[in-house]
Amino acid sequence: MLETLLPILIFAALGLAVIGAIRRIRLWRQGRPAAVPLLKGLAALPRRYLVDLHHVVERDKMISNTHVATAGGFVAAAVLMILVHGLGLAQGVLGWLLLAASATMFVGSLFVARRRRNPPARLSKGPWMRLPKSLMAFSLSVFAITLPAVGILPADFGHWLLALVLAAVVVWGLGEMVFGMTWGGPMKHAFAGALHLAFHRRAERFSTKGGQGNRSTGLKALNLDDEAAPLGVETPADFTWNQLLGFDACVQCGRCESVCPALAAGQPLNPKKLIQDMVVGMAGGSNANYAGTPYPGKPTGEHHGSPHGPIVAPDATTGGKALVDAETLWSCTTCRACVEECPMMIEHVDAIVDMRRHLTLERGQTPNKGAEVLDNLIATDNPGGFDPGSRLHWAADLNLPLMADVKQAEVLLWLGDGAFDMRNQRTLRALVKILHAAEVEFAVLGTEERDSGDVARRLGDEATFQSLAKRNIATLSKYRFQRIVTCDPHSFHVLGNEYGELGGPDFNANWEVRHHSTFIAELYDAGRLAFAPWKGGSVTYHDPCYLGRYNGEFDAPRNVLKALGIEVKEMERSGFRSRCCGGGGGAPITDIPGERRIPDMRMNDVKETGSELVAVGCPQCTAMLEGVVDATAEVRDIAELVADALVARPAGEAVDASRRSAGKTTVEEVL
C-alpha cells in the first residue's frame, strides 16, 4: 500500500510547495526593484552558504554541528527520497544512502530537541517549539519506509494499521519540511534564506575564491536628483524586494537581541522583533503570533500592518498604532552588533535608516533634539550650532599649517566636530603633539572643514548629509595629500566608506583614510616614535563600533597599547562583539528613554575587568563613557596615552633632519 501512496504524497507535497513558493515570491515582489545579478547570485549561493554563513554559525560550535547534521541530513534525505520513493529507484546504493541521511538528520534533531528543552530567552518559542518533533517525524518515518525498500524488512512487513500510522507520520514530516518551507512556518528560513543569500543587497560582504569579502558597512545613498523617487521607506512595500526577502529569512535565533545595547538598556527596540514586524507587514496582519522577546514596554498584539500601509502611524500624537512605533526606530545606535551576529546576514541597520529617512525627510519627525541638530548642520555645518569660524580656536597657539596655505601635505588631519568640544580638544592636541614628534608633514583644513555628515545621515536626513558631503568632497579635491588621518571613527567611516559613492566624474572621492590609532601604529613600526615605559595601572580597551565592526580595525589600537607597554585586560565583550557606548546613530540626540543607560552598562563591563583606565579611540565614546557617574575607571583616548609617553627617539634613528622645518621646531618648543 505504501509503495503506491508514497509517490503520491511526495509529489503532492512538492506541488504544494511550488504553489507556496510562487505565493511567497509574489509577497517579496511587492517591494521596489533592485538591481541584483540573479544568475551570478545563484551561482555564488553554495559558497555563501557553506563558507560565509557557516563562519557566523560556527561561533557556537554546538549549534553549528547540530545544523550541519540536521540540514545536511535533510537536504540529502529529501533528494534521495524523491529518487527512491518518488521515482522508485530503490535498488543499489541509493536506498542505503537514504538510510544514512535520515539517520544523520535524526541525530541532529535530537540535539535540536535538547536545545529546545530549556531554550535560552533569546530563542522564539511558538511554532519553533514543534520543530524538533517535526524533524524527528520526518527523519524517522523516512528511515522506516526505506527499510523495506533496501530489503532489510520484507515488503509486506507489519499490519496495514502500522502502514497507516507510518503514512500519517510521513504526511506530518512532509507537511512541515516541504509544504511548510514555502507556506510559512519554521522551515521557511531554508527557502527564503537560500534565496536571500543569493540575492543579498551587499554581495561584496561574501568571500569569493579570490579572497575574503569586505565588511561593506557604508549606507547606500538616496537618489535626490530624481524628484519622483521616494525618500526612504514609508510602507513595507517601499523596501526593495531583496530586503523583504532578507526579512523573511530570519530564523528568530535571537543572537541579535542578545547583543543589542538598546534592548539591554530597556529601550523599546529588539532587532529580531523588528525584522518579524517587517514580515508581518509584508504579509499583512497583526504581530500577535510573535513568540519571542517583545520590545521592552510594548506588549505584542497591539500593532498591525499591511504591505501598503504605513509602518509608523502618521500622527503619533493621537495614539494611533501601526506596525512599529517611532521610538523603536530611534532607539537604534547603529552599532551593527545585530548585523555582525546575524547568521542569516540580515541588514537591520539599513532597514532602520531607510525608515528613519522617511520620518525625517517626509514627515519632519526627528524626535527630541534631532530637528535642532539638523537645523544647526544646515546653518552652521556643525551639529552644535557653533560659529564655523571658531573651528580652530583650540589650536590658536599651535600654528597648524592650513591646507589653504600649503596646498599639499603628506597627511591631511581631519579634525571632526570634536574640535568644538573641550574634552576632545585635549585628544586633538595630544594627536598634534604626536604628529610633531614623529615629524609628520601634515596640514588641516581649518575653517574649510565641515561636519562629515555622519549624524545627519544616521538621523535619516540624507539631503543634509549629501549637501555636507558634496561640499567636503569639493574642498578635499582642491588639495593634494596622501592620506587623511582622523581621531573620529565616525568621520573615518563616512570619509572612507560613504563619500566614494558621491564622487563624480570631476571628483574622485576615494581617499585613503586612517584612524589615528592605525596611523600611530604605523609610525611606531617605522621607528618614528619612542615611548617611556608604562607606569600606570591596569588598562582595558573599548572598541568603538565605527572603528571595529564598521571598519574591521581591532588590532592597531591594541598594538599601540602594547607598544606603550600596556597589557590590555580585555572585557568579555570586546573586538567584533564590543558593546556600544550608546553614542552612535544620533542616539544621544533622539534620546529615547529606557530603564538603564547604555554607557553605564559599558562602564560596568570595564569595572568587571578591574581596570583603572579604559582606553578609547572615539570622541563619542569618550563623551558617553566619561558621562557615567561614579565610574571606577578613567577614560583616556589612545592619543592622550601616547602623547604622555612620548620620549625623544634614540639618536641615529632620527628621520632625515632636512625634513624638519623651522616652523615645526618652534611649535614643538611651545608644546
Place this chain on the structure above:
Amino acid sequence: MRPEQQGIEVAVLVSVGRHPITGRARRADQDARGLEMALGLEHQLPGSRVSLLHAGPRSEEGEAALRGYLGMGLDTLTLLEQAEGSDAIPALAEHLAAAPPQLVITGARAERGEGSGLLPYALAERLGWPLVNGLAAVEKVENGVATLLQALPRGQRRRLKVRLPAIVSVDAAAPAARQSAFGPARRAELAATAVSAEPDRELAEWQLAPARKRPKRLKIVKAASARDRFKAAAAKAEGGSGQVLEGVSAEQGAEAILKLLNEEGVLR
C-alpha cells in the same frame, strides 16, 4: 450649547531669514513660529485654511529659505515678486485687501533688510485693521471675535478680545516651529505673481552699515546668600538711579549724559 467655532482664513506673512552666526538665508525664526501658530489653529478650528505670503525678489538662496516654511506641511506659497529694494507694504496690503483673510500673522521683526519691526503696524494702518503684538496663543475664535493671549515681559499674559479681521505679530513667546521636512518642501509650489514695484524711497536714502554691538549695563552682583545671587541672576539689569530730564536745553542734556558716562566709567 457650545458656541460655534468655525474655520477661518489665516494668512501668514513670511520673510527670508538670516542665521545669526553664519548669515545664511533660512526660514526666519519668528515667522516660522507664526506659521506654527497658524497650523495649530488649523488643528484647533477644523476647516481653517492657512496661506503663506511673501513679498520680495526671487533668488535661489531666498527660495531655499522660503521652502523651509513649505516643509512644515503646506502645498503652496504665494510669492509677490518685486525688484530688490521695493517697498513690500503696498504690495502686501493690496494683496490682502483683494481677498481679505480673517487673521494675518507676522513675525515681530525681520532678520534681514531694515528689520525695523514696523511692517505689521504699517500694514494695519493701511488696512485699518486692529493689531496685537507679542501673541502667545489664539484661544478661540467665535462669531468673528478672537480671544487672544498676549505675552508680556517676564511670563505675564494678557487676554484680549479682538474683532476680526486683525493682524497679529508673534515673537519668541509663540510656540517653537516644527521641523521642516525636505520632501514636502521640495514638492510644494512657489506661486509667483509679479506685482507693481513701488521703490522704497526712504530706504534708498538711508545709509546702511553693519550693526555694532550696543553696550549693555554691567550687572555687578554683591550677593551674600545663594538666594540673593539667584534673585540677581533672574532679575533684569536695571539702572537704579535713573533720572528723567525734561525741558532742558541740548547743552544741559549733553552735560548730563557726559556726567553719567564719566560716573559709569565708560569714558575715562
